[in-house]
Amino acid sequence: MVAAVFITAALTYCINHLHKPEDVPGIRVSFIDVGQGDAVLVQSGVCSMLIDCGEEECASDVIHTLKSRHIQHLDYVLGTHPHSDHMGAMEKILKAFEVGEVLVSPVPEELVPEDAFYLNMLETARKKGVPVTQVSAGQVFEIGSARAEVLAPVVPGDSLNNCSVCTLITLGEVSFLLTGDAETAEEQSMLDSGVLRGVSVYKAGHHGSKTSSGKDFLEAIHPAAVVISCGVGNSFAHPSDDTVRRFMRFTDNIYRTDLCGTITIESDGSIFAVRTERSIYDN
Numbered sequence: 001m002v003a004a005v006f007i008t009a010a011l012t013y014c015i016n017h018l019h020k021p022e023d024v025p026g027i028r029v030s031f032i033d034v035g036q037g038d039a040v041l042v043q044s045g046v047c048s049m050l051i052d053c054g055e056e057e058c059a060s061d062v063i064h065t066l067k068s069r070h071i072q073h074l075d076y077v078l079g080t081h082p083h084s085d086h087m088g089a090m091e092k093i094l095k096a097f098e099v100g101e102v103l104v105s106p107v108p109e110e111l112v113p114e115d116a117f118y119l120n121m122l123e124t125a126r127k128k129g130v131p132v133t134q135v136s137a138g139q140v141f142e143i144g145s146a147r148a149e150v151l152a153p154v155v156p157g158d159s160l161n162n163c164s165v166c167t168l169i170t171l172g173e174v175s176f177l178l179t180g181d182a183e184t185a186e187e188q189s190m191l192d193s194g195v196l197r198g199v200s201v202y203k204a205g206h207h208g209s210k211t212s213s214g215k216d217f218l219e220a221i222h223p224a225a226v227v228i229s230c231g232v233g234n235s236f237a238h239p240s241d242d243t244v245r246r247f248m249r250f251t252d253n254i255y256r257t258d259l260c261g262t263i264t265i266e267s268d269g270s271i272f273a274v275r276t277e278r279s280i281y282d283n
């Protein structure tokens, strides 16, 4: 009997240990390679926020990445805007994990999509009892010891891209600016509202498109590093050469998921270190 109790206790310990989520010291931001799309996992302590998750066919890759980090629960899943390259996999994410809250962009009624990926995601959230909340500029979410502040949309967007939820994620002196597919108009609204300041890492808006990352915007955020999330040989020719040249006026630290695979950045709040799945020289 004693042996049985011991074995049961040992098994319980092993199972708990196996499923224990990582306790990330400081902050870790992973730009998951989902081809032409965005998927960004923010972890601090045992808390996590998934910002976008790529096309539906990327769901198994994203789920695998999260499970390899022993994640079973996501505190927040944020969809920057309802385009399939950002939210196509979200229904499957909601089915695969416990999710605390879904955060979505405030989209004007005439732009609300009727695509199956979006409607099915909302239906799955409803069935699982996961609250879906529209976020607005000024809201702040805690992710462990880090904070995510919503900077935009400040005004209703004129397109889904310009409805992108833009977040500034900060730990100590290190910050990450994620702008979804925000283009010039939404960048200008952030300039006008005076919320921009120098950032450590900027995830290039709209996959490095020429319609994003304008000169004035880049001067305001003065990024120390840039991450571009885009697919190999994508049909949009992202990133634009002109945009990459604009980045190079501020930094040579430019990382691309099409060249480097998943890009992981860790920080203690004072310095940050970048790790890539592949070396750029492997390509």
Ligand SMILES: [Zn+2]
Pocket (backbone or CB within 6 Å): 037, 038, 083, 085, 086, 181, 206, 207
């Ligand atoms: Zn996109």
